[in-house]
Amino acid sequence: MLDVIWFKRDLRVVDHAPLAAARRPVLPLYIIEPEYWRGPDASPRQWRFLRAALLDLRAALAEIGLPLVVRSGDAVTLLRRLHAERGIAALHSHEETGNLWTYARDRAVGRFCREAGIPWHQARQFGVARPLATRDGWSRFFTATMAAPLTPIPRGLQAAPNLIEGPIPEQPIPWHADDGCLAPQPAGRAEGLALLESFLGGRGRDYRRGMSSPRTAPEACSRLSPHLAMGSLSMREVVQRVERVGHDFAALAPAERPIPLGAVQSLRSRLQWHCHFIQKLESEPALEHRAAHAAAEAARRPTAPDDPLLLAWAEGRTGYPFLDACMRSLIATGWLNFRMRAMVQSFASHHLGLDWAASGARLARLFTDYEPGIHWPQVQMQSGATGINTPRIYNPVKQSLDQDPEGSFIARWVPELAHLPPGLRHTPWRLERPPAAYPAPIVDQAAALTAARERLSSLRKAEGFGAEARRVFEKHGSRQRRFAQDDPMAEQARLRAKAEKAARQLSLDV
Ligand SMILES: Cc1cc2nc3c(=O)[nH]c(=O)nc-3n(C[C@H](O)[C@H](O)[C@H](O)COP(=O)(O)OP(=O)(O)OC[C@H]3O[C@@H](n4cnc5c(N)ncnc54)[C@H](O)[C@@H]3O)c2cc1C
Structure with missing residues (x-):
């Protein structure tokens, strides 16, 4: 009999409670699930990052005398075979908030474990509680979860005998097309830790200003997202490190701090947002395909995967240079800053009138850091589908002038326009003779805005x-200041009124 440690999106040995919980000879297992990789939100760039993290994990396990057994196939079939051959005494893993496919797979694994009498112990790795009916008290729960001591790397575990590790293939399924990611983000735990330390040690000095523009954000932001999504870093270790640094910096004079205290606090807040968003999908897994607000769901019209507007948007051919530059840079690097993710999603839903599920799936495949629990609630939020956030319609020309005033980002990613004087790169259609190699705008901005406003206000x-x-607010809304010591009831009323006001308002970035 052996203990199976099932690695999922937690590819590390540090702060890994399931690994530390093993008592018998252990079999550390990673299952490559071809059916998952055939899904509409999975992509080669995500696999490439994950594969490197798996190789890294294999090396880390080897240091504590354990192999990493890698098998490809259906999880239940593999576990059933393993149980028949070796006898599984217990299955250990982390809780996972994945997409609907992994949710269904976990339910199937749960059924198999119950039938076979195998206890399945699932440890919590994020500040995410299993389905919640209300968000009351969530922030306190997050803080307490993050404050728990890190689980030390276990020493002296004994590997089950005669294990064959198995290869970690170049591809989980045959992908023929190149997905265009020319400059992928390096993976592995050392990379993740180096990013965290370089950010806190100076790189994050301009975080709050630099995060908005796609020119400055790749350097100014932490870039921790794929490491958190694949678990090469533990959320708890990152939060604790950030809080410790914040505490240390507070004791220094402002000029002595490697980065401003505000940047440290801002990063800490975003780490909490990570779990705040994932909690939404955990509490309502259907958010992957159903709008949070019933009226937004009723108003949806499906978009075909080969819709010409969808393709033009996804390939950076809309005729809006800044938007196209953002999409092309995302295709080439697998990453985009938050504001520009919001802008491209808003453009697809509001200007082009595309269904958020179709554009959301395209974006998911382009993000190396695809995290379903952040992604789908964000996609819905930027598309005005939640009913509790003020819908924001970004104007790509205004964003272009604000975030890329010199047009250098456009020149880099849309070379068809690089020869134009900087001031003319934002709106080439206004030229007497627009460059023939670059498309005209696929929609008229003013008409598209009017149509989008009408759609949102009729909703x-x-x-x-x-x-x-x-109802949506009760289940998913942020209670950021709910724990005002003086009058929690008044604070609740204030937050509800705020949500209702947001439900009536529109924000246009014109
Ligand atoms: C439409 C849309 C889709 C998105 N999809 C994803 C996704 O699939 N995976 C993903 O990790 N992030 C997603 N985000 C959130 C955000 O854009 C990224 O987390 C961020 O850009 C990652 O870069 P970073 O690690 O340098 O972030 P930093 O600014 O350095 O923040 C540090 C960490 O905080 C968390 N975080 C930051 N901003 C947010 C946010 N707005 N909401 C929730 N968590 C946040 C992330 O874990 C991030 O790694 C999405 C945003 C939008 C608008």
């Missing part, structure tokens, strides 16, 4: 909109 006039928005 908000639907009967029962406010009551449904209150």
Whole structure:
């Protein structure tokens, strides 16, 4: 009999409670699931990052005398065979908030374990609780979860005998097309730790200003996202390190701090947002395919995967240079800063009128850091589908002028426009003779904005909109200041009123 440690998106040995929980001879296992990789949100760039993290994990396990057994196939079939051959005494893993496919797979594994009488111990790795009916008290829960001591690397574990590790293939399924990621982000735990330390040690000095522009954000932001998504770093270790540094910096004079205290606090807040968003999908897994607000769901019109507007948007051929530059840089690097992710999603939903599920799946495949629990709630939020956030419609020309005033980002990613004087790169259609190699805008911005406003405001006039928005808020809304010591009831009322006001408002970035 042996203990199986099932590695999923937690590819490390540090702060790994399932590994430390093993008592019998252990079999550390990673299952490559071809069916998952055939899904609409999975992509070669994600696999490439994960593969490097797996090789790294294999080396880390070897240091504590353990192999990493890698097998490809259906999880239940593999576990059933393993149980028949060796006898599984217990299955250990972390809780996972993945997509609907992994949710269904976990339910199938749960059924198999119950039938076979195998206890499946699932440890929590994020500040995410199993389904919650209300968000009351969540922030306190997050803080307490992150404050728990890190689990030390276990020493002296005994590997089950005669294990064959198995190869970690170049591809989990045959992918013929190149996905265009020319400059992927390096993977592995050392990379993740180096990013965290370089950020806290100076790289994050301009975080709050630099995060908004795609020119400065790749350097100014932490870039921790794929490491958190694949688990080469533990969220708890990152939060604790950031809090410690914040505490240390507070004791220094401002000029002596490697980065401003505000940048440290800002990073700490975002780490909490990570779990705040994942909690939404954990509490309502259907958010991957169903709008949070019933009126937004009723108003949806499906978009075909080969819709010409969708393809033009996804390939950076909309005729809006800054937007196209963002999409092309995302295709080439697998990463985009938050503001530009919001802008491209907003453009697809509002300007082009595309269904958020279709554009969201395209973006998911382009993100190396694809994290379903952040991704789908964000996609819905930027598309005005939640009913509790003020929908924001970004104007790609204004963003271009604000975030790339010299047009250098455009020149880099849209070489068809590089020869134009900087001031003319934002709106080439206004030239007497626009460059022939670059498309004209696929939609008229003013007409598209009017149509989007009408769609959103008619949604908000639907009967029962406010009551449904209150329901969504109760389940998913942030209670950031809910724990005001003086008057928690008044704070709740304030937050509810704020959510209702947001439900009536539109924010146009014109
Ligand atoms: C439409 C859309 C889709 C998104 N999809 C993803 C996704 O699939 N995976 C993903 O990790 N992030 C996603 N984000 C959130 C955000 O854009 C990225 O987390 C961030 O850009 C990653 O870069 P970073 O690690 O340098 O972030 P930093 O700014 O350095 O932040 C540090 C960490 O905080 C968390 N974080 C930061 N911003 C947010 C946010 N707005 N919401 C939730 N968590 C946040 C992330 O874990 C991030 O790694 C999405 C945002 C939008 C608008």
